[in-house]
Amino acid sequence: MAQSALPAALLLISLAACGGDDPLSVGENLRLSEARGRWQERSFLDYTFQVRSVCFCPEEYSLWMEVEVRNGVVVAVREPGESGSLPAHRLAEWPTIDALFDRIATSARADGVEDVRARFDDELGFPTEIVIDADEETLDGGALIEVRSLAPLP
Numbered sequence: 001m002a003q004s005a006l007p008a009a010l011l012l013i014s015l016a017a018c019g020g021d022d023p024l025s026v027g028e029n030l031r032l033s034e035a036r037g038r039w040q041e042r043s044f045l046d047y048t049f050q051v052r053s054v055c056f057c058p059e060e061y062s063l064w065m066e067v068e069v070r071n072g073v074v075v076a077v078r079e080p081g082e083s084g085s086l087p088a089h090r091l092a093e094w095p096t097i098d099a100l101f102d103r104i105a106t107s108a109r110a111d112g113v114e115d116v117r118a119r120f121d122d123e124l125g126f127p128t129e130i131v132i133d134a135d136e137e138t139l140d141g142g143a144l145i146e147v148r149s150l151a152p153l154p
């Protein structure tokens with residue numbers, strides 16, 4: 001078995017032993033693991049991408065914003081095509097791609113979450129869409145996160 005396939009196989013086996021009511025199915029967990037592996041194997045460290053969220057949150061998050069990441073840290077957030085950035089104290093409010101992968105996993109374990117679905121870029125593996133459905137008793141708990149226009153930085 002190839003070395004990169006071993007963690008995915010072990011994950012599949014361990015998840016098969018768990019209950020069947022998880023927000024992420026065994027197949028979804030396997031796709032998440034494979035996508036994260038593709039992302040970790042990319043040839044660049046620094047990148048930009050655009051992200052927006054549809055959720056019960058400030059309207060600003062529903063706008064497409066460009067996030068610049070260097071050495072794994074968000075260093076700028078701006079409206080696409082703009083040169084300025086949000087103030088430094090606000091940058092931590094915006095995710096890196098690694099944080100989006102973490103969001104999928106933590107949302108699947110969160111109370112009040114009924115379902116988590118994600119789509120991933122075929123080549124680089126980054127999430128292009130994350131849907132978090134809250135159960136009927138959790139008001140304003142769901143979210144849709146969309147990612148586009150990921151590009152490596154020099």
